[in-house]
Amino acid sequence: MANTSSAKKATRKIARRTAVNKNRRSRVRTFIRKVEEALAAGDKEAAQAAFTVVQPELMRAASKGVLHRNTASRKVSRLAQRLKTLTA
Template structure:
């Protein structure tokens, strides 16, 4: 347990940031799930729209430090390549 005032304040800050990051991560996962569902249904237009909505959310998570830049880029790249296969 935190004893000093600064440690108590740090614990409060960590708790707040954890809640914010958890919500942000959840929002990103929801967007990614929508893309996955659109790909699974075989609807290229819906999948493209869902990816366009998911991209800014992923990149926002990167700037906020929730995801690493390469992780987000990898996810976007893999999803877009799967969407490209739908049209073929």
């Protein structure tokens, strides 16, 4: 348990930051799920629309430090690849 006032403040800051990051991560997962559901249903237009929304959201999460930059790029790349196979 934190004893000093600075340690108590650090604990409060960590709790706030954790809540923000959790919210961002949940938001990204929701957008990814929408793309995957559209791909599974074979709905090309919905998948394309969802992909255009999820791409900047993933990159925003990477820039904010929620995801690693390479992880976000990999997820975008794999979703784009699946979308391309659906349209072909």
